[in-house]
Amino acid sequence: xxxxxxxxxxxxxxxxxxxxxxxxxxxxxxxxxxxxxxxxxxxxxxxxxxxxxxxxxxxxxxxxxxxxxxxxxxxxxxxxxxxxxxxxxx
Numbered sequence: 145x146x147x148x149x150x151x152x153x154x155x156x157x158x159x160x161x162x163x164x165x166x167x168x169x170x171x172x173x174x175x176x177x178x179x180x181x182x183x184x185x186x187x188x189x190x191x192x193x194x195x196x197x198x199x200x201x202x203x204x205x206x207x208x209x210x211x212x213x214x215x216x217x218x219x220x221x222x223x224x225x226x227x228x229x230x231x232x233x234x
Contacts, residue, residue: 145221150199153224170198170207173226180206181223182216191216195229 166172178194191214196207204221206214209229 145218145224147199147218150204150218150221150224153226156226166196168198169200170196170205172196175229177209177227177229178206179225179227180204180216180221181225182220183222184217184220 164172164174173195177192178197179190179192180194182189182191191206191208193209194206194214195209198205199218202218204216204218206216208214
């Protein structure tokens, strides 16, 4: 994923998901969560239930609803899925 792809995904989130930009460059996803699909050297990983993201150069920081912070290379992300959180009656 390029920074343009991520910008498009975050723009859609801002319009649809009531996401908002917060302190320190974090984008909070409001009533939705994000799943990022990542692959590197043949290994694949899905990081689910992300409720805030921040881009810092080539790195993407993703905070989960459980308080975990994942740091991944933006170029390793190949897709993102937006889902309604459980609180919204998914």
